[in-house]
Amino acid sequence: GVVYRSLEDCPLDEDEDAFQALGEEDEDIDQFNDDTFGAGAVDDDWQEAHERLAELEDKAGSGREPDGPVGNDGDVLGDPEDALAERLTRLVIDSELEDPAIMQAVHTREPPQPGGLNSSIWDSSAVLRRIRGPLLAQEMPSVSVLDYALPQRPPQARDEERDPSERALPRRSSSPIIGSPPVRAVPIGTPPKQAAIPNFNQQILCPKPVHIRATMQQRYPAPYGERMSPNQLCNVPNSSLLGHPFPHSVSPVLTHLQRAQLLGGAQAGRMSPSQFARVSGLVGSPLPSVNPKLLQGRVGQMMSPAGGFRAFFGAPPAPPPSQLPHPPGPGSHLQNLRSPQMFRPDTTHLHPQHRRLLHQRQQQNRNQHRSLNGSGGDRGGHRSSHQEQIRKDPYANLMLQREKDWVSKIQMMQLQSTDPYLDDYYYQNYFQKLEKLAAAEEVHGDGPKKERTKLITPQVAKLEHTYKPVQFEGSLGKLTVSSVNNPRKMIDAVVTSRSEDDETKEKQVRDKRRQTLVTIEKTYSLLLDVEDYERRYLLSLEGERPALMGERKQKICDIYDNLRGKAPGQDR
């Protein structure tokens, strides 16, 4: 199969969201597309898989390796599943190695692990394995639905209760789908079973500590006293790993990237010293070894799941309260609470009034401490309500922390932009207004300044992408794929100039109206530019300022000309 390098080579995808979500960084932020076509997709090579399955059934138990593109690596892999794993790994890693976008892709050979297919794909960091080593002792082997999802395995009855905490993620294979860019180091689709550290992250950030979940035999309704919530279990072994294993080394001189971050992320002149320290503090620590030029394009991928996030929120990087290890102590307290009612074990069959009564009783219990949803949006000190949540809601934390981090990472990547004032004009303005209000209130109000956490989005250097329609060898014509950056031309709009004679009165009126609308549009356009100059003025260096003011003045004159009906751009 042929692997295509850029997004534009992909065939038209029904999933418009994938394309909408992509910025200029087509090659890098292509998680959706990869999910559909790339490594996230189901292996479309069903013929081969089918053959393999047939062979497997014929020769049950024999370790014959199937024929196919899977090379004989020297390892005698008795298990066809592992053969597929090999092929996958190679496909993934090879394409990564070729891709200029990825800074460092390390091809590591990993012994096939019996349990998970995913691990061989995603975890190629030896460091990670070392970290995982001692923690693995706690991991109990469990039936993984992952195995079930593999096409090679003969369908076995997996009716035994699958522990939802071992939630299996559908197996992913990278298929050489046309147009799909090579697999990124960024995981795509659903988060992998083990914490995924992309290859290049080794260079930049420390690997994220793995959340190992001890398997729970029964999720519910096991009494709370006897077990900790999943998050607690995760965090107990990991607590020593949380925080920054890397020493902070703040580089005294800002790299271009850091400056861009400061300028872009913070409002001009409004960057508080604490924010400054935070941004540079975090960015500084992993940077020293990395070429800044490379980094410019790679900011979005810099994020490690948990640790890197702290750069993006202006909040101090304190360990969040919910992650501190809970002692298994509250057992006795829980026992008392548990007996009256579980939190809606299955109340859907109850009469609505009965349910409401039940719920109200629970409410009262809860209100004695604090409301479950947090009182009025109080997010900060919600430790006890979080504990309440764990205690009362047996279904809480179905979504793992790392999964949340993973989604958050994707969302952050989507916010990357070369010019936030261009891409996200309204949000930036809205936020400025909010801050102005807050600042004004602080002046009049009392008390210390409330540290409002601010979202700082990374700034990326602009890369030029020209669409080149891809062409197969030996075929006639080219594929044209529509994407957000290369939209399909739907209308063949041709401009025809009218002659004045055959115009009716109505048409004239209509044209006049249109002309007026166009003038208004132009005026607003110019006005936006003028405002833009004012903003750039504040950010720019001293030398550039007069030039900017000059341009701004010119724009104002253009507005005037435009409103007067003259063509803008005349010399003054």
Next chain:
Amino acid sequence: MNYMPGTASLIQDIDKKHLVLLRDGRTLIGYLRSIDQFANLVLHQTVERIHVGKKYGDIPRGIFVVRGENVVLLGEIDLEKESDTPLQQVSIEEILEEQRVKQQAKQESEKLKVQALKERGLSVPRADTLDEY
């Protein structure tokens, strides 16, 4: 952990009770258990709530997986204020009946309107064929 302050990231909303309005007009109420990058939602202990006038009825539905593109809006329900509503809850049968009656009435009035317009030689323009100017 403060996920993405100032944005509409749904991560902070997990495990909380939400009201979700879908594009087909349905209203779902349930506990938001999981999300993904497309804002696909997993709702737990979901109830479909039908509103007719001042009355409403709940149909228990269980677990919903909602594709993100079908969501119009969603909002967190304040559990304390949830029961503090002027609306009156009725049984499912009753609310479905009310809904049917309301639909019928609406259709009849629409038919009458079109008829009246036709008699006068006018036609109700359909939204997609409206002229711009």
